[in-house]
Amino acid sequence: MPAHRPAGRPDDGAEDALFGLEDIDTGQASRPRADAGPLFRDSPTARRLLSVRAIFAEPAAAASPRGRQILARYPDAEIVPVASHWRIPDLHGNEGNVDRWVRIKTETLVLGEKKTLTTRPNGRSADWIAPGPANGCAMACAYCYVPRRKGYANPITVFTNIERTIAHLSRHIARLGPKPEANQCDPTAWVYDIGENSDCSVDALISDNVADLVRAFARWPAAKASFATKFVNPDLLLLDPRGRTRVRFSLMPQSDSKLLDIRTSPVESRIAAAGDFLDAGYEVHFNLSPVVLRPDWERDWSLLLRHMDDVLPARVKAQAAAEVIMLTHNKDLHDLNLGWHPRAEDVLWRPGVQQPKRSENGSWNVRYRGEVKAEAVATMRALVAAHAPWLRIRYAF
Numbered sequence: 399m400p401a402h403r404p405a406g407r408p409d410d411g412a413e414d415a416l417f418g419l420e421d422i423d424t425g426q427a428s429r430p431r432a433d434a435g436p437l438f439r440d441s442p443t444a445r446r447l448l449s450v451r452a453i454f455a456e457p458a459a460a461a462s463p464r465g466r467q468i469l470a471r472y473p474d475a476e477i478v479p480v481a482s483h484w485r486i487p488d489l490h491g492n493e494g495n496v497d498r499w500v501r502i503k504t505e506t507l508v509l510g511e512k513k514t515l516t517t518r519p520n521g522r523s524a525d526w527i528a529p530g531p532a533n534g535c536a537m538a539c540a541y542c543y544v545p546r547r548k549g550y551a552n553p554i555t556v557f558t559n560i561e562r563t564i565a566h567l568s569r570h571i572a573r574l575g576p577k578p579e580a581n582q583c584d585p586t587a588w589v590y591d592i593g594e595n596s597d598c599s600v601d602a603l604i605s606d607n608v609a610d611l612v613r614a615f616a617r618w619p620a621a622k623a624s625f626a627t628k629f630v631n632p633d634l635l636l637l638d639p640r641g642r643t644r645v646r647f648s649l650m651p652q653s654d655s656k657l658l659d660i661r662t663s664p665v666e667s668r669i670a671a672a673g674d675f676l677d678a679g680y681e682v683h684f685n686l687s688p689v690v691l692r693p694d695w696e697r698d699w700s701l702l703l704r705h706m707d708d709v710l711p712a713r714v715k716a717q718a719a720a721e722v723i724m725l726t727h728n729k730d731l732h733d734l735n736l737g738w739h740p741r742a743e744d745v746l747w748r749p750g751v752q753q754p755k756r757s758e759n760g761s762w763n764v765r766y767r768g769e770v771k772a773e774a775v776a777t778m779r780a781l782v783a784a785h786a787p788w789l790r791i792r793y794a795f
Contacts, residue, residue: 438632439603447536447661448504448554448603454480454489455509464558465509468605472507483510489551496737499551500660503536507604508555515566517590522793523646523721524591524624525583526570529563531607532556532596537628538660540735540742541688541725544595554596560607564614571621582792584622589644590615593625600629609637616640626685628662630671635678645675646721648685649706651698658690658742669706672714682714684789686782687723691766691774692745696781703785715788722778722794724771727752729762 438444450472457479459465469477480486486508489495495502515529534544534554545552557563567590574588583589592598592611602608615623616639624644634645647668650658655665676682684706689695710718725746732747752764766774775794782789 444603446504447600448507450475450507451505452476452478453507453509454478454483454486456480456483456511459483459509459511459558462511462558464556464560464605464607468507468509468556468558471604475507480508483508483555489553495551496734499734499738500538502551503534503538503553503661506551506553508534508553509558510555511559512557512563515563517567517570520591521581521583522795523583523626524589525577525581526588526590527594528567528590528592528623530557530592530595531560531563531598531611532601532604534595535597536600536603537597537662538739539628539662540658540660540739541690541727541731541746543726543728543731545731545734554601554604556601556604556607558605560610564610567614567621568618571618574620576620587622587642588620589622589624591625592623593627597627597629598625599627599631599634602631602633608634612637612639612643615642618642622681628659628668630663630667632674634680635674637678639679641679641681644681644683646683646685647672648687649702650687650690651695651702653698654690654692654745657745660739665702666705669709672718673711676714676717681717683718683792684720685723686720686778688725689722689774689778690725690745691748691751691770696777699778699781700785703781703789706789707786718788719790719792720782721792722775722782724766724774724795727764728757729754729764732764 451474453469453472453475455465455477460469460477460479469475489502489506489508512529517526517528519525520527532554534552535542536554542552571588577584577586577588580586593601598608611623612634615621622642622644624646626646626648628648649665649668652665655662672682686699689699727746732743735743735746747764749764751766751770753767755763755765757763765771779791779794782791
């Protein structure tokens, strides 16, 4: 259901902000407790995921407080000035980078400023898609749509002007006012997806951008942040979301994840973390996605749902909800994957059961044919009802 839009544009008018720019803290209050012990982001595991050797940086981004924070985390990295975080020929336009797909994600960061701040309506996972704190990811899921615009490399680009994003969201929420009626996104709060083009759990290893957003939403009673993740970052447990941030752990059968979710946390670890995140003050939902149709997929999803039913505590089940999302693939991404991970395409690219569809940006996506998809969605609903009846499905498509 489309989100309600009041008269006027929510982006306008600094006077409508819930609090002023002078009240926005870009890091001080988001620091962990003094007794928290070593941070996960400084652990060997985090360093293996992100062992940054080169940082491509717009000069203004590098000079900003957030940019300086990031540069201080990687003091040995080479700093390469660039005019635009979107146009870096050594990265995005270099076909020779395909066979270094994962290494570039590990060793490279990009720092930029988000020039255009747009919050657009969604109505499925969230009421609104917010400007995110980053674009790209250090993980390498073979079905990820984000690389489609970047070409032959997809490292994380961190947007350092987070204070502008928070001010923009403050104005947007203030202009909307209280949510007039419940919908499948949330009964009372406007839900903003803050991680459409990145994984916020990984972003939090690099800077305080995600912590600042969690802190801001904790102060906004009419709104709630939301992000999907495939990575368990214990540092997020040290924040104080006060129920105003929804973490959606993305799940799929481990056999699919082993093939397709490269560099992510094991699926069982994501499930096991749900109770800890709920106890830390997050709302915890699940994304059953993407559902990949291949031999025995129904059996493996049944096993996953039974595992969830066996191990999740009652308090998690009582508030949980899920999204079911069937695989959408892309011709350009298919061609790219053939250069670094062709085995993934054995299950992702199945012309016999898929049909092409031109996307809004002009590229060709492929989706399961209408009758195939409808039958699979019905099967997933039946599997959830049989093996995890407590799991409310917010939407399935």
